[in-house]
Amino acid sequence: MSESIVLDIRNLKSHFFTAKGEVPAVDGVSIQVPAGKIIGIVGESGCGKSMTAMSVMGLLRYPGKVVDGTITLDGRDITHLSPKELSTVRGNELSMIFQEPMTSLNPVITVGRQVREAILLHQKVSRDEAKKRVIEIFREVGIPEPEKRYNSYPHQLSGGLRQRVMIGMAMVCKPKVMIADEPTTALDVTIEAQILRLMKKLCREQGTSIILITHNMGVVAETCDYVYVMYAGKVMEQAETFALFENTSHPYTQGLLKSIPKLNEKAERLYTIEGVVPNLLHLPEGCNFCTRCTEADARCRKEKPALYQAGDGHGVRCFKYESEVQLDGK
Amino acid sequence: MPQNESVILRHVFCKGSILPEYLQTTKDKEKERGFSVLKKVLKRILISIPVLIGVVLAIFIMLRIVPGNPVTTMMGEHVNPAVIEKVSKEMGLDQPYYFQFIKYVANALRGDFGTSYRLNRNVTQIIVEAFPHTVKLSVLAAVVAWIIGLTAGVIAAIRQNKLLDRLFMGCALMGVSMPVFMTALVLQYVFAFKLKWFPVSGFDSLNAMVLPAIVLGWNSAGSIARMTRSNLVEIMQNDFIRTARAKGLRESGVIIGHALKNAMLPVVTMMALQISSMLSGAVLTESVFGVPGIGRLAVNAIETRDMPLLQGTVIFTTVLIIIGNLVADLLYNVLDPRIREGE
Numbered sequence: 001m002s003e004s005i006v007l008d009i010r011n012l013k014s015h016f017f018t019a020k021g022e023v024p025a026v027d028g029v030s031i032q033v034p035a036g037k038i039i040g041i042v043g044e045s046g047c048g049k050s051m052t053a054m055s056v057m058g059l060l061r062y063p064g065k066v067v068d069g070t071i072t073l074d075g076r077d078i079t080h081l082s083p084k085e086l087s088t089v090r091g092n093e094l095s096m097i098f099q100e101p102m103t104s105l106n107p108v109i110t111v112g113r114q115v116r117e118a119i120l121l122h123q124k125v126s127r128d129e130a131k132k133r134v135i136e137i138f139r140e141v142g143i144p145e146p147e148k149r150y151n152s153y154p155h156q157l158s159g160g161l162r163q164r165v166m167i168g169m170a171m172v173c174k175p176k177v178m179i180a181d182e183p184t185t186a187l188d189v190t191i192e193a194q195i196l197r198l199m200k201k202l203c204r205e206q207g208t209s210i211i212l213i214t215h216n217m218g219v220v221a222e223t224c225d226y227v228y229v230m231y232a233g234k235v236m237e238q239a240e241t242f243a244l245f246e247n248t249s250h251p252y253t254q255g256l257l258k259s260i261p262k263l264n265e266k267a268e269r270l271y272t273i274e275g276v277v278p279n280l281l282h283l284p285e286g287c288n289f290c291t292r293c294t295e296a297d298a299r300c301r302k303e304k305p306a307l308y309q310a311g312d313g314h315g316v317r318c319f320k321y322e323s324e325v326q327l328d329g330k
Numbered sequence: 331m332p333q334n335e336s337v338i339l340r341h342v343f344c345k346g347s348i349l350p351e352y353l354q355t356t357k358d359k360e361k362e363r364g365f366s367v368l369k370k371v372l373k374r375i376l377i378s379i380p381v382l383i384g385v386v387l388a389i390f391i392m393l394r395i396v397p398g399n400p401v402t403t404m405m406g407e408h409v410n411p412a413v414i415e416k417v418s419k420e421m422g423l424d425q426p427y428y429f430q431f432i433k434y435v436a437n438a439l440r441g442d443f444g445t446s447y448r449l450n451r452n453v454t455q456i457i458v459e460a461f462p463h464t465v466k467l468s469v470l471a472a473v474v475a476w477i478i479g480l481t482a483g484v485i486a487a488i489r490q491n492k493l494l495d496r497l498f499m500g501c502a503l504m505g506v507s508m509p510v511f512m513t514a515l516v517l518q519y520v521f522a523f524k525l526k527w528f529p530v531s532g533f534d535s536l537n538a539m540v541l542p543a544i545v546l547g548w549n550s551a552g553s554i555a556r557m558t559r560s561n562l563v564e565i566m567q568n569d570f571i572r573t574a575r576a577k578g579l580r581e582s583g584v585i586i587g588h589a590l591k592n593a594m595l596p597v598v599t600m601m602a603l604q605i606s607s608m609l610s611g612a613v614l615t616e617s618v619f620g621v622p623g624i625g626r627l628a629v630n631a632i633e634t635r636d637m638p639l640l641q642g643t644v645i646f647t648t649v650l651i652i653i654g655n656l657v658a659d660l661l662y663n664v665l666d667p668r669i670r671e672g673e
C-alpha cells in the first residue's frame with residue numbers, strides 16, 4: 001500500500017480474565033488504516049469487533065486487558081500510555097462513537113455542553129468560542145435549529161439526532177481517526193443511510209480516517225474502501241471492498257455474503273451459516289471456523305492457518321490459499 | 331414509606347399536558363412547565379391537609395386514652411378534688427372530646443395551640459423559641475453528614491472492593507445501625523467526660539455544638555456514604571461514562587463531572603426525606619446533650635403530661651416533615667431534566 005498509514009494495529013491481543021478462564025476476545029488482529037480512508041470491520045456479533053475498538057481507545061476495563069501487540073497512531077506508540085497521556089489522545093486525535101445513541105449521552109447535561117466539554121478539554125479556547133464551534137458542528141452534522149438544540153437534553157432528541165450529536169462530539173476536534181462501532185444498528189434504515197452519508201462527507205472534508213464496525217455487508221459495500229472480516233477474535237479475510245465482493249475467498253465470508261437477502265433471487269429460505277460462534281474458552285484446536293465450515297478437512301481441524309496472500313492486498317486465513325507469502329502469523 | 335409515597339405522587343401528578351405533543355408549540359410547553367410545577371406544589375399542599383388532620387386526631391385521641399388526669403399530674407396527687415374539678419372546667423377538659431377537638435383545631439388554625447400546663451405560657455411562643463436551636467443542630471448535623479458521607483462514598487466507589495472501601499463501608503454500616511442514643515452516650519463519655527475536649531452538655535458555644543452535631547449527623551453520614559457509593563458504582567457502568575472517557579476526560583473528571591450529578595439525584599432526595607429521622611434523632615440528641623430545642627421540649631412534655639405542649643410539638647414536627655417531603659420532590663424536579671418536564 002502506498003498511502004500513509006495513520007493508525008497501525010499490529011498483532012493486537014486482548015484477553016478477558018474471567019473466573020472460568022482466559023477469554024481471547026481479540027486474538028492477534030492487525031489492521032492498517034490509511035489516511036482519509038474508511039476501513040470496515042465486519043463479523044457476527046461476539047467476534048471481537050467492539051473489543052478491538054475498545055483496546056485501541058484504551059477503554060478496556062477489568063477483567064479485559066491488552067496482553068500483546070502494538071498500536072501506533074501517526075508514528076507514536078499508544079499501546080501503553082499513562083492516563084494523562086491517554087487523555088490527550090482520546091477525543092482529540094482518536095475518537096469513537098458507539099452503538100447505543102440512546103444511552104451514550106449523559107441524561108442530566110445538555111447536549112451542547114457535552115460537546116463543548118470535548119472542545120474545552122483539548123483546545124485552548126474560551127467558553128463562548130467553544131459554544132460557537134459546537135453550534136457550527138451541529139449545523140455541519142445536520143442538526144436542525146442548532147442554537148436551540150444546544151440547550152436540549154438528550155431525552156428531548158430522537159435516536160438519529162443523538163447519533164448526530166455523538167458524531168459532532170467525535171469530529172469536533174478533527175481527529176485523525178474516528179472509530180464508529182455499529183453507529184447505525186440501533187437506527188431506522190432511512191436514518192442509517194443519512195448517517196452513513198454524513199460520515200462519508202465528514203471523512204472527505206476533514207481528511208479523517210474512519211474505522212466502521214458493522215455486521216451489515218450492505219453497509220460495507222456502500223461505505224468502505226477496505227474491509228476486514230473477523231471471526232472469533234481473528235481476521236479471516238481482508239481485501240479492498242471491490243475485491244472482497246468480486247473474489248470472495250474465505251468460506252466464512254462467502255457464508256456472510258450468501259446470507260444477505262437478494263431481490264433478484266427467489267430463495268425459499270434465507271441462507272444461514274450452520275452452527276454458532278464457538279465458545280472462546282473452548283476454541284477448536286485447528287481453524288477457528290472449522291466447526292462450521294462446509295469445506296473443512298482433517299488438517300483444518302488439527303492446525304491453525306495463517307493469513308495467506310490471495311491477491312494484491314488480499315489476505316485469507318484458509319489453507320485453500322496457502323502460499324509462500326504470509327501476511328500474518330497463525 | 332415516605333419515599334414510596336413521593337414516588338407514587340410523582341407518577342400521579344407528573345402527567346403534564348392534555349394536548350398531544352405535536353400540537354404544542356415550544357412556548358406552550360415552557361409555560362406549561364412552570365405551571366405544572368406550581369400545580370404540583372398546590373396538589374401536594376392540598377393532599378397534606380388530610381394527613382395533618384389525621385395526625386392531629388391521632389395524637390388527640392392517644393393523649394386522652396392514656397390513663398391519668400393531666401390536672402392531677404400538674405398539681406400533684408394531694409390537691410383538693412374540688413379544686414381539680416374547677417381547674418378541669420376552666421381548661422375545658424369536662425367537655426365532650428369531639429367538642430374539645432373542634433375547638434382545638436379552630437384555635438390551631440389561628441396559630442393558637444393553647445397554653446402549656448407546666449410552663450403556663452403560650453405553646454406557639456415556646457416552640458418558636460426552641461425551634462432555632464433545633465434548626466442550628468440539624469443544619470450542623472446535615473453539614474457533617476454531607477461532608478463525611480460524600481467524601482467517604484466517593485472514595486469508596488473509586489477504591490471499590492479495596493481496603494479503603496471496606497473500611498469506610500464498615501464505618502458507614504456502623505453509622506446507620508448504631509442507635510443515636512448509643513453514639514451520643516459513647517461520644518459524650520469519651521470526648522466530653524474523659525478527654526474533656528468538649529462540654530458535657532449545653533448548646534451555647536460552637537465548641538458545645540460539635541458533639542451533638544456529629545452524633546446527629548453520624549447516622550445520615552452512614553446512609554449518604556452507602557447510597558453515594560452504590561449509586562456511583564452503578565452509574566459508572568453506564569454507556570455515557572464510556573463516552574465521557576472516550577472524549578478524553580480523566581477518571582476524576584468522569585466521576586466529578588458526569589457520574590456524581592447522576593448519583594446525587596437520589597441522595598439529595600433521600601436527604602430531604604430524612605428530615606423525619608433527623609428530627610427523631612434530634613429528640614434523643616437534644617435530651618442527652620441538654621440542647622433546648624423542640625426535641626427536648628417534646629420529651630419534657632411527655633414526662634409532665636403537658637398535653638397542649640406535646641400536641642403542639644407533634645403537629646409542628648409533622649408540618650416540618652411534610653415540607654421536607656415537598657422539598658425533596660421539588661429538588662428532584664429541579665435536578666433531573668427528565669422529570670422536570672414531566673416526561
Ligand SMILES: Nc1ncnc2c1ncn2[C@@H]1O[C@H](COP(=O)(O)OP(=O)(O)O)[C@@H](O)[C@H]1O
Nearest residue numbers: 016018023025044045046047048049050051280
Ligand atoms: N466483560 C467480559 N467478560 C468476559 N468476556 C467478555 C467480556 N466482554 C466481552 N467478552 C468477550 O469478548 C467477545 C467479543 O465481544 P465484542 O467485541 O463485544 O463482540 P462484537 O463483535 O459483537 O462487538 C465476546 O464474545 C465475549 O466472549
Ligand SMILES: [Mg+2]
Nearest residue numbers: 049050181182
Ligand atoms: Mg459490538
